[in-house]
Amino acid sequence: GFLIPYLIMLIAEGMPLLYLELAVGQRMRQGSIGAWKIISPYLCGVGVASVVVSFFLSMYYNVINAWAFWYLFHSFQDPLPWATCPLNSNRTGYEEECEKTSSTQYFWYRQTLNISPSLEASGSVQWEQALCLTLAWLVVYLCILRGTASTGKVVYVTASLPYCVLIIYLIRGLTLHGAVNGLVYMFTPKLEQLLNPKAWISAATQIFFSLGLGFGSLIAFASYNEPSNNCQRHAIIVSLINSTTSIFASIVTFSIYGFKATFNYESCINKVILLLLNAFDLEEGSLTADNLNEMKDYLMATYPQEYAQLAPQIKNCSLEAELDTAVQGTGLAFIVYSEAIKNMEVPQLYSVLYFFMLLMLGIGSMLGNTAAILTPLTDSRAIASRFPKEVISGVVCFVNCIIGLIFTMEAGNYWFDIFNDYAATLSLLLIVLVETIAVCYIYGIRRFEKDLYTMIGRKPNWYWKIMWAFVSPLLIISLFIFYITDYILTGTLQYQAWDATQGQLVTKDYPGYALAVIGLLVASSTMCIPLGALVTFVRKRLKRERVATVA
Amino acid sequence: MLRALLLILSVVAIAHAELCKPDAQNAFKVRISIKTALGDNAYAWDANEEYLFKAMVAFAMRRYSSKSTTQISNVLLCNVTDRVSFWFVVTDSSKNVTTVPGSEVEAAIRMNRNRINNAFLLSDKTLQFLKITSTLSPPVEPSTPVWLIVFGVVLCLIVAGIVFLIVSGIQKHKKKNKESTERENLEEKVEVTLENGIPCEALDLKAGHINGVFAADDDRFTSL
Numbered sequence: 049g050f051l052i053p054y055l056i057m058l059i060a061e062g063m064p065l066l067y068l069e070l071a072v073g074q075r076m077r078q079g080s081i082g083a084w085k086i087i088s089p090y091l092c093g094v095g096v097a098s099v100v101v102s103f104f105l106s107m108y109y110n111v112i113n114a115w116a117f118w119y120l121f122h123s124f125q126d127p128l129p130w131a132t133c134p135l136n137s138n139r140t141g142y143e144e145e146c147e148k149t150s151s152t153q154y155f156w157y158r159q160t161l162n163i164s165p166s167l168e169a170s171g172s173v174q175w176e177q178a179l180c181l182t183l184a185w186l187v188v189y190l191c192i193l194r195g196t197a198s199t200g201k202v203v204y205v206t207a208s209l210p211y212c213v214l215i216i217y218l219i220r221g222l223t224l225h226g227a228v229n230g231l232v233y234m235f236t237p238k239l240e241q242l243l244n245p246k247a248w249i250s251a252a253t254q255i256f257f258s259l260g261l262g263f264g265s266l267i268a269f270a271s272y273n274e275p276s277n278n279c280q281r282h283a284i285i286v287s288l289i290n291s292t293t294s295i296f297a298s299i300v301t302f303s304i305y306g307f308k309a310t311f312n313y314e315s316c317i318n319k320v321i322l323l324l325l326n327a328f329d330l331e332e333g334s335l336t337a338d339n340l341n342e343m344k345d346y347l348m349a350t351y352p353q354e355y356a357q358l359a360p361q362i363k364n365c366s367l368e369a370e371l372d373t374a375v376q377g378t379g380l381a382f383i384v385y386s387e388a389i390k391n392m393e394v395p396q397l398y399s400v401l402y403f404f405m406l407l408m409l410g411i412g413s414m415l416g417n418t419a420a421i422l423t424p425l426t427d428s429r430a431i432a433s434r435f436p437k438e439v440i441s442g443v444v445c446f447v448n449c450i451i452g453l454i455f456t457m458e459a460g461n462y463w464f465d466i467f468n469d470y471a472a473t474l475s476l477l478l479i480v481l482v483e484t485i486a487v488c489y490i491y492g493i494r495r496f497e498k499d500l501y502t503m504i505g506r507k508p509n510w511y512w513k514i515m516w517a518f519v520s521p522l523l524i525i526s527l528f529i530f531y532i533t534d535y536i537l538t539g540t541l542q543y544q545a546w547d548a549t550q551g552q553l554v555t556k557d558y559p560g561y562a563l564a565v566i567g568l569l570v571a572s573s574t575m576c577i578p579l580g581a582l583v584t585f586v587r588k589r590l591k592r593e594r595v596a597t598v599a
Numbered sequence: 600m601l602r603a604l605l606l607i608l609s610v611v612a613i614a615h616a617e618l619c620k621p622d623a624q625n626a627f628k629v630r631i632s633i634k635t636a637l638g639d640n641a642y643a644w645d646a647n648e649e650y651l652f653k654a655m656v657a658f659a660m661r662r663y664s665s666k667s668t669t670q671i672s673n674v675l676l677c678n679v680t681d682r683v684s685f686w687f688v689v690t691d692s693s694k695n696v697t698t699v700p701g702s703e704v705e706a707a708i709r710m711n712r713n714r715i716n717n718a719f720l721l722s723d724k725t726l727q728f729l730k731i732t733s734t735l736s737p738p739v740e741p742s743t744p745v746w747l748i749v750f751g752v753v754l755c756l757i758v759a760g761i762v763f764l765i766v767s768g769i770q771k772h773k774k775k776n777k778e779s780t781e782r783e784n785l786e787e788k789v790e791v792t793l794e795n796g797i798p799c800e801a802l803d804l805k806a807g808h809i810n811g812v813f814a815a816d817d818d819r820f821t822s823l
Contacts, residue, residue, distance in 0.1 A: 183757065190760050194764060330681060
């Protein structure tokens with residue numbers, strides 16, 4: 049159902065903007081700050097905003113790699129630690145919190161995160177998570193140590209390994225019982241979902257994130273390309289490969305998801321059958337999944353009192369409800385997959401493969417982010433002449449690691465959600481909008497055409513020009529309007545907190561200082577653009593005055 | 600005489616019926632799920648199995664209290680349903696028409712749970728004594744958690760890689776510095792003629808290219 053907005057956003061936004069960024073980087077041959085300065089001195093703020101967004105992203109994104117490491121290291125046990133609940137203190141049953149929810153959720157919320165009941169209760173730093181985070185940063189440092197040239201070789205591995213794992217998972221996933229249900233669910237379009245603007249917003253955000261638009265990393269990477277590199281062909285190829293990979297990965301994901309939903313549905317039905325068998329002392333095997341509904345009606349008619357007593361415990365099992373349980377959020381990615389994996393044969397193998405693939409993908413993203421931060425730093429002569437690039441990368445990794453320890457506290461996951469939801473989304477939209485407008489209207493689309501002609505020997509045809517000049521900016525502006533109206537309509541911002549006593553998520557309001565942090569996150573990156581313009585304007589005025597007084 | 604016997608038998612039967620009924624004092628409900636446990640190899644629950652059950656409970660009582668007074672006839676079963684579930688009590692033959700306290704029965708069954716389960720090829724989950732909680736076996740935990748071991752291995756590899764890269768980078772840097780200072784020293788000491796930065800001795804003059812335009816035709820030049 050998600051496919052239609054995704055494909056439309058890809059063609060309307062993804063490809064044109066990718067081509068634009070690659071061309072800008074290749075032409076200007078500098079990182080994001082320098083490149084935008086060349087286009088117009090008033091636009092140095094755009095580059096700075098990109099770097100700030102990349103900095104925020106690198107602060108919190110590596111925590112995902114830390115979690116992936118944690119799960120990977122725990123996959124070498126039999127049985128898997130998230131497959132069964134731990135026993136309570138007097139060994140008469142399972143832990144209370146684990147009984148109320150499932151063992152995979154318990155493992156995620158209690159044993160991995162040790163999450164606190166709300167954002168205010170910060171708790172202490174979890175040393176296990178801190179260790180995994182340090183390891184994740186050491187791995188990133190190892191890859192970026194020698195500069196972008198060596199990073200390029202690492203990316204060969206981090207980009208190709210996930211494909212192998214995905215193919216293995218595709219074969220395994222499609223042969224699982226109940227996988228078809230998930231695939232049918234994925235491919236049936238839901239009209240009410242298409243009319244909801246949130247689906248389109250998330251499709252656009254997904255395209256931006258997966259292609260890496262607006263982070264400055266594309267400009268940074270493209271600046272290392274040969275000037276005669278055919279970036280038009282590359283842009284088309286990259287976006288097509290990216291989308292086919294996304295579709296391929298979602299086929300795998302949905303087949304595994306269908307397996308999990310079917311498994312849960314069947315266990316739910318078995319639980320109801322057992323409950324009825326025990327309550328009414330019926331013979332084993334008399335109640336099956338097929339005759340359950342008729343037998344329920346029969347029992348309700350024959351023993352109305354006892355059935356009424358039992359009624360609150362009898363759940364209405366529905367496959368649709370299982371499939372609809374929200375498929376979003378990083379935590380859910382870990383919970384859903386670990387739940388599906390624990391029910392397969394040889395779960396250790398699949399678990400190791402899956403979390404290794406997740407790690408490769410995460411580290412690949414981190415490399416892009418850190419490249420976006422490091423390229424401007426190494427470009428600026430003030431810093432690069434004094435320190436060798438090993439030291440600069442080391443300092444960046446170290447600072448990010450220390451800041452990242454916030455996310456390993458007990459309330460860390462709530463802060464993580466704040467960063468995940470607000471650090472990048474709005475700022476990226478604004479940055480990309482300013483980029484398109486800058487290239488098309490301030491730099492001039494004819495000048496850009498000429499630059500492309502000198503570089504690749506071909507002028508961009510009318511499709512690209514219309515996309516750059518009209519369609520993409522309009523789409524982004526409409527997305528902006530949707531976002532802001534959505535925020536105004538819902539009023540205050542809320543988050544999902546884990547309630548240990550109930551064993552489920554509850555909605556709570558953000559406290560004042562959290563709202564301040566959110567505001568700061570969004571403001572610090574978006575304000576860079578007008579501030580940069582203002583600073584350049586003031587500097588030019590001062591220079592002019594100085595020249596005037598001298599003359 | 601016959602009438603007295605009949606009267607006594609009926610009294611005993613009624614007494615037994617009173618002793619063993621659902622929710623009676625010191626009575627326990629048992630639930631057995633043979634088909635779930637054994638699938639195709641499931642046996643049917645009949646009077647012989649009930650006899651075995653009575654024997655196992657009597658055995659458990661004997662082992663627990665280590666006095667050999669409990670007989671199979673002391674164990675009473677009633678209300679057997681299709682599910683297969685029933686209630687049972689253990690009577691005390693020394694005291695007339697009373698039941699053994701529930702706590703004793705519970706302790707006895709707890710002690711011998713494993714033997715009882717194995718006699719019926721069932722487990723704690725499929726042979727349930729509803730009021731008696733079973734002690735679950737704790738999972739096997741190694742002394743050092745496995746994940747720390749794997750973490751340690753990976754950490755050592757990564758740190759070794761970083762140290763190697765840094766050291767080789769420093770060495771390359773030093774070599775470059777040494778080479779450039781050596782070359783400077785060399786150039787200062789010996790006035791070597793340089794051709795595009797390369798000392799002329801390095802150029803192999805014999806292997807140099809001869810420009811064919813100037814060397815081909817000597818007749819073109821006017822002779823002196």
